[in-house]
Amino acid sequence: MARTTDGSGTPVPQRLLAAATRLFAENGYDRTSVQEIVEAAGVTKGALYHYFGSKEDLLQEVYARVLRLQQERLDAFADADAPVERRLRDAAADVVVTTIENLDDASIFFRSMHHLSPEKNKQVRVERRRYHERFRALIEEGQAAGVFSTATPADLVVDYHFGSVHHLSTWYRPDGPLTPQQVADHLADLLLRALRP
Amino acid sequence: MARTTDGSGTPVPQRLLAAATRLFAENGYDRTSVQEIVEAAGVTKGALYHYFGSKEDLLQEVYARVLRLQQERLDAFADADAPVERRLRDAAADVVVTTIENLDDASIFFRSMHHLSPEKNKQVRVERRRYHERFRALIEEGQAAGVFSTATPADLVVDYHFGSVHHLSTWYRPDGPLTPQQVADHLADLLLRALRP
DNA sequence: GTGTGCAGACTAACCAGTCGGTATGTACGG
DNA sequence: CCGTACATACCGACTGGTTAGTCTGCACAC
The missing domain is CATH 1.10.357.10 (Tetracycline Repressor, domain 2)
Incomplete structure (x- = not known):
């Protein structure tokens, strides 16, 4: 289990939420792809759909x-x-x-x-x-x-x-x-x- | 030339604009497909891109x-x-x-x-x-x-x-x-x- | 050896814009 | 009047690209 591999110690779900918040605000919900969110959070889609349903x-x-x-x-x-x-x-x-x-x-x-x-x-x-x-x-x-x-x-x-x-x-x-x-x-x-x- | 084939006499560009306005307001810009707009206006994509650049x-x-x-x-x-x-x-x-x-x-x-x-x-x-x-x-x-x-x-x-x-x-x-x-x-x-x- | 946490390739759907084609109208020469 | 030439108005199949969500599998913890 290699959570929080970004060194900050922040749990993955919170990192995802923070990245999504910033991107949604910057580019809008529809213009933000799931791929961009997971990249900004330093994970992959597998992680996102592990914690969030959609x-x-x-x-x-x-x-x-x-x-x-x-x-x-x-x-x-x-x-x-x-x-x-x-x-x-x-x-x-x-x-x-x-x-x-x-x-x-x-x-x-x-x-x-x-x-x-x-x-x-x-x-x-x-x-x-x-x-x-x-x-x-x-x-x-x-x-x-x-x-x-x-x-x-x-x-x-x-x-x-x-x-x-x-x-x-x-x-x-x-x-x-x-x-x-x-x-x-x-x-x-x-x-x-x-x-x- | 068979403009305004919907019987209302309204020119096509205005029909497109009216349909787009309603749909954009209802579902948002990104959620509205060009296809939906032209269908609502009773024309096809060819007509839309004839009058509007994008x-x-x-x-x-x-x-x-x-x-x-x-x-x-x-x-x-x-x-x-x-x-x-x-x-x-x-x-x-x-x-x-x-x-x-x-x-x-x-x-x-x-x-x-x-x-x-x-x-x-x-x-x-x-x-x-x-x-x-x-x-x-x-x-x-x-x-x-x-x-x-x-x-x-x-x-x-x-x-x-x-x-x-x-x-x-x-x-x-x-x-x-x-x-x-x-x-x-x-x-x-x-x-x-x-x-x- | 079993479950949790995640990777990343894959799929099925969708979409903006393009393009070759058709049909009607208008201009004009003879 | 008629035929040729060109323009305007529109059709709809197609393309290249993108997307949300899935699924198989691996790695480590207990």
Whole structure:
């Protein structure tokens, strides 16, 4: 058994996932061949199909990881002990920072979701919905408390904010003038300002 | 010469473009075969390659159409004779309505841009940049006049709004509770509220 | 000696683009 | 009016290349 023959000690499945993530983000799911993935990971097809059932499974695994991470972080911020406007601000800014820090995952997430089979797509949608609803609940809480305007339905506000998060992978460049934290502060600001009563 | 043998009278090139638009939006560029396109248009490959140089040319043509339309509309609203907050509001709402009314084009635009060759991609980026800058100029005009807050750089505000426009193709459903105009009013509202000094 | 981890040749399917061919229309000389 | 010449519009079989996934087999661990 000669696992991890690349010297890094990283297990093969994780190497495959990392290579796939980078390549999917760079060239898109359909434009990335299984051959390229296994070469980038320093193994062969035998290894890939030993650990994953299909190319699609790799994609789904990328999604699952991102979703788990973001949901955990949102829950932590939303359940914190602070005024609702503070919790929303922190959550809104945090998702921007973590998205920028994992721009590869984000590009894949938003550009390649429709490449999943209907059944796996549905599964992802269900988890995304849970995330969306937790975020919406925060806004509704603030609206009920009178600290946020009720002029716009909470659902739309969520989509407004996540639109901008979604969009990050299109325009944000690490070598640009703004740090991830600065972008996050600005976008959270815009959200909170839009919600002023 | 037996063009338009489908009885509709629509010229073949336009039928091809319409079929390609629908299929690209439905299944993605890479998942749509040239064979499927010509079958949907009721012709054969010979016809397609008679009018278009490549499959990619079809995609580029879709882009060109959308960009022309949106730029024209933006220019009209931006050059109108009205206070800047009114012009921005109208332009911001209009792009939402026309995007919803051409959701197929929008999905293709945002999901398949990276499928264009570097050189054609660059061309599209240049035109998109022109659009972005016209929009930004509106915001900067308002900021200079003191009617918009200067807390956020105008560039970021533009990306914030277009993030939400971009995102429409992900969540908007024609059979949902909101009409395109209602969505547009809400999103334009959010933008203007975020910009209040 | 048995199972896990992997190698790599192989297959069956698919696909963008090509090309020789046909059919209809238009221009023009006589 | 008619025939020749050329152009436009389109057909559909074919090609060269690529791809996801399979399968046989080997090597090492226990």
